[in-house]
Amino acid sequence: MGNGPIALGVDSSTQSTKVLAVDVETGEVLARGQARHTVSEGAGRETDPEVWWRALGTALAQIGPYAERADAISVGGQQHGLVVLDPVGRPLRPALLWNDVRSAPQADALVERHGAAHWARRFGSVPGTSFTVTKWAWLTEHEPETAKAAAAVRLPHDFLTERLGGAGVTDRGDASGTGWWATDTETYDEALLAEIGLDPALLPRVLGPGEAAGVTLPGLPLREGVLVGAGTGDNAAAALGLGLVPGQPALSLGTSGTVYTPATTRPTDPTGIVAGFAGGHGDWLPLACTLNCTLAVDKIAGLLSLDREAVEAGGSTVLLPFLDGERTPNLPYASGLLTGLRHDTTPGQILQAAYDGAAYALLTALDQVLAVDGTGSDEPLLLIGGGARGTAWRETVRRLSGRAVRIPVAEELVALGAAAQAAGLLTGETPQAVARRWDTTAGPSFDPVPRDDAALDRLATALADAFDVR
Ligand SMILES: Nc1ncnc2c1ncn2[C@@H]1O[C@H](COP(=O)(O)OP(=O)(O)O)[C@@H](O)[C@H]1O
Numbered sequence: 001m002g003n004g005p006i007a008l009g010v011d012s013s014t015q016s017t018k019v020l021a022v023d024v025e026t027g028e029v030l031a032r033g034q035a036r037h038t039v040s041e042g043a044g045r046e047t048d049p050e051v052w053w054r055a056l057g058t059a060l061a062q063i064g065p066y067a068e069r070a071d072a073i074s075v076g077g078q079q080h081g082l083v084v085l086d087p088v089g090r091p092l093r094p095a096l097l098w099n100d101v102r103s104a105p106q107a108d109a110l111v112e113r114h115g116a117a118h119w120a121r122r123f124g125s126v127p128g129t130s131f132t133v134t135k136w137a138w139l140t141e142h143e144p145e146t147a148k149a150a151a152a153v154r155l156p157h158d159f160l161t162e163r164l165g166g167a168g169v170t171d172r173g174d175a176s177g178t179g180w181w182a183t184d185t186e187t188y189d190e191a192l193l194a195e196i197g198l199d200p201a202l203l204p205r206v207l208g209p210g211e212a213a214g215v216t217l218p219g220l221p222l223r224e225g226v227l228v229g230a231g232t233g234d235n236a237a238a239a240l241g242l243g244l245v246p247g248q249p250a251l252s253l254g255t256s257g258t259v260y261t262p263a264t265t266r267p268t269d270p271t272g273i274v275a276g277f278a279g280g281h282g283d284w285l286p287l288a289c290t291l292n293c294t295l296a297v298d299k300i301a302g303l304l305s306l307d308r309e310a311v312e313a314g315g316s317t318v319l320l321p322f323l324d325g326e327r328t329p330n331l332p333y334a335s336g337l338l339t340g341l342r343h344d345t346t347p348g349q350i351l352q353a354a355y356d357g358a359a360y361a362l363l364t365a366l367d368q369v370l371a372v373d374g375t376g377s378d379e380p381l382l383l384i385g386g387g388a389r390g391t392a393w394r395e396t397v398r399r400l401s402g403r404a405v406r407i408p409v410a411e412e413l414v415a416l417g418a419a420a421q422a423a424g425l426l427t428g429e430t431p432q433a434v435a436r437r438w439d440t441t442a443g444p445s446f447d448p449v450p451r452d453d454a455a456l457d458r459l460a461t462a463l464a465d466a467f468d469v470r
């Protein structure tokens with residue numbers, strides 16, 4: 001064990017909590033821990049925030065002596081989830097997660113009331129079902145007593161940060177995914193909060209870049225008084241972990257699929273495809289996100305009794321894997337669709353079609369994400385998330401993007417970005433500078449291959465025919 005300072009980075013994502021203990025000087029990952037979450041099935045997607053808290057404890061226990069030795073900690077978390085707490089910080093109900101589409105009617109009503117153009121101009125994003133504002137609106141309609149009893153409203157990462165350091169705070173990256181934090185003034189929109197019946201006093205204070213959330217409370221498996229970073233949403237944390245600069249795109253293949261690049265221009269896309277998030281340390285993070293990514297492809301592989309790598313080229317099958325409804329394109333009521341079957345279609349071709357269908361919306365949104373700063377670039381696409389470990393995912397992205405792809409050797413970029421934020425508090429550097437010093441994007445590169453326009457055309461036609469999406 002080295003004697004230098006140690007930063008802990010946490011990724012509280014949809015499926016699990018991961019913790020990395022990182023050597024601040026070298027970026028070496030000294031230890032890692034992971035504990036799974038349970039997510040409800042059926043109509044909604046919920047997790048009890050106490051499950052996240054217990055998972056964090058379990059993952060910290062797995063890093064052994066490094067928890068006690070750590071000098072700073074930050075939490076990156078799944079975005080958007082609605083956490084409602086009682087006066088002593090206990091959850092009043094399970095959190096409504098980003099991939100819970102029950103608030104689709106509330107999203108439609110909010111967008112209709114103010115117009116997509118207003119949402120984009122003022123809040124940077126047109127709120128689809130993932131956004132917290134739609135979940136609060138759902139709660140006030142379906143469980144008014146719970147909404148009335150709320151003494152605090154938090155996002156997943158804020159909830160954990162508060163348990164560690166005691167302060168009710170968030171950061172601008174995660175605040176920008178609520179739909180009630182206006183990106184044009186960087187303040188909570190009090191008129192909107194009044195309209196949806198949410199007292200601004202219940203919301204966390206939004207910290208600025210480089211501000212700490214406080215220090216650790218007594219009674220944790222960490223030393224008391226250790227610095228706690230502001231944390232941020234998981235995508236913003238991964239962008240920090242990669243030390244991205246504007247025009248350098250990343251594609252994350254996990255429970256959600258996301259594509260993003262930092263920008264100096266504030267995004268304001270009225271089509272709703274590009275979410276105008278703030279970055280985890282200043283700047284902006286235009287991003288497109290799908291609800292159906294690795295879990296949907298794994299589900300199709302399971303239905304076909306195939307290994308996830310058993311893909312076959314060829315055929316004319318199109319599979320739109322909207323198993324959870326979809327967010328990009330905005331089709332919360334959709335289900336999966338399979339077309340183009342022939343007598344000679346093989347199971348492996350159907351599986352390949354699932355990969356293509358899951359990657360399609362992300363890759364078509366990439367140009368829009370890059371256009372925010374006008375940095376259309378041929379920088380390699382950095383592939384991260386669990387899916388980036390798979391050959392079939394990598395080859396699908398190469399074939400449908402026509403871009404060079406690089407796979408960082410570093411894993412768990414969200415936790416690594418959180419660790420870089422925590423390390424920056426100790427060294428005075430920005431998290432991006434820390435990540436660049438740690439060389440987190442190093443990894444094998446794969447040259448561009450000709451783009452498979454025939455497959456892209458088939459997908460575009462199927463979407464237009466079935467869902468009128470053009
Ligand atoms: N070797 C692999 N090849 C392809 N996919 C993988 C591999 N390992 C994990 N995955 C996928 O990664 C997903 C988890 O990704 P991860 O980024 O950890 O999720 P989350 O978005 O919840 O943080 C799983 O759903 C699984 O399908």
Ligand SMILES: O=C(CO)[C@@H](O)[C@H](O)COP(=O)(O)O
Nearest residue numbers: 013014078079098254255256
């Ligand atoms: O909703 C979004 C982004 O807007 C998702 O990216 C969530 O932040 C969930 O992330 P993972 O659990 O897939 O990491």
